[in-house]
Amino acid sequence: xxxxxxxKERCKGCGLCVHFCPNKKIEFSxxxxxxxxxxSVFIDDGGCTGCAICxxxxxxxxxxxxxx
Numbered sequence: 532x533x534x535x536x537x538x539k540e541r542c543k544g545c546g547l548c549v550h551f552c553p554n555k556k557i558e559f560s561x562x563x564x565x566x567x568x569x570x571s572v573f574i575d576d577g578g579c580t581g582c583a584i585c586x587x588x589x590x591x592x593x594x595x596x597x598x599x
Contacts, residue, residue: 532577532579532580532581533579533580533581533582533597533598533599534573534575534579534581534597534598535557535573535579535581535585535586535594535596535597535598536573536594536595536596537557537570537571537572537573537593537594537595538593538594538595539560539564539570539571539572539593540564540565540566540570541591541592541593542564542568542570542571542589542591542593543566543568543570543591543593544559544568544569544570544571545590545591546559546571547585547588547589547590548571548585548586548588548589548594549571550588551584551585551588552584552585553580553582553584554578554579554580555574555578556573556574556575556576556578556579557571557572557573557574557585558571558572558574559571559572560572570593571593580599581597581598581599583597585597
């Protein structure tokens with residue numbers, strides 16, 4: 532089981548991590564961050580494999596840690 536940590540203040544809500552997550556464990560928050568974006572949030576239900584595709588795709592390095 533994997534786990535990621537997303538820095539919600541760094542995230543601009545571009546959606547690349549949401550689109551490329553093979554297990555669909557990332558979605559957009561309904562809340563805004565300080566910059567006015569809906570940041571991505573991790574769905575921690577045990578389905579993440581820790582593949583780190585989301586972190587590789589993030590142009591803002593908002594995905595800070597990936598655990599396998």
